[in-house]
Amino acid sequence: MGNVIEVRALAKIFGDQSALENVNFQVEKGETFGFLGPSGSGKTTTIKILTGQLRPTSGEAQVFGLSSSSLKNREYRKKIGVLTDNSGLYNRLSIFDNLKLFCDLYNVPVKRIDEVLGLVNLTDDKKKIVAKLSKGMLQRVLLARTLLHEPELLFLDEPTSALDPANSKQIHDGLRRLNEKGTTIFLTTHDMSEAETLCDRVAFLNKGKIQLLDEPKKLRRQYSDSSITLELKDGREIVLPGGVQGAEAIYKYLSADQVVSIHSNEPTLGDIFVDITGRELV
């Protein structure tokens, strides 16, 4: 597939504080890659370096084969979209008119507006005035704006923080549709369920260092104790070991028609993060 992002021995020091230390990872074309870590772990610093807003202290961050010193370049900026929390929208204008202004500014045909509004599920709302939008809708308008020029690579810094579950789901659906169309997505979050639903691979960042990097499914399997929980009709919940011993017990309860549900006890990404770092992801 080829790598869109290649980061080698990346370090960033602010004054006497180390924000990133020996960070190494690659993001493949078409992948949704999650950068997970608690507040202050270095997620935004990484995005700023990858989008040419900050220079690394040492190491290399290449995107589309361009080195970090070239990431301010115009051609590069055309290929990327960056979703930030600074709105820059005109409150008194409609969603459509706001997006039209950006089309004019970036030389994008106006017909693209309907495509991006479809992607973020706002087609029926395009005449609404920005000042009257909910936080979730506003975030979707910002995502739509980010997509107007059809970026190949999308950087999203905490795209659903402060959104309720329904609005987060709308954003997630839009991101999945984009990814299916081939857009590579680099996402930072401290929301583990967001990472589980969206990401092909995740890196756990703690105090500026990557602690673990793999597919969520593989991580959950690797850190699973293979035990199984049975919920029984008499209200009991029993935890059984995996293997033959567990299978025999499950068979016994099933034969006696006592089972309501059976599920494996795989840890969540949040559990694994706490396990590895001793820290909660907040």
Ligand SMILES: Nc1ncnc2c1ncn2[C@@H]1O[C@H](COP(=O)(O)OP(=O)(O)OP(=O)(O)O)[C@@H](O)[C@H]1O
């Ligand atoms: N411009 C700056 N000057 C000095 N220190 C900074 C600067 N930017 C970031 N830092 C420090 O670098 C570390 C990493 O910050 P960063 O914003 O990358 O973390 P983060 O993981 O994005 O956190 P959050 O989830 O709260 O946004 C923090 O300790 C932060 O205080």
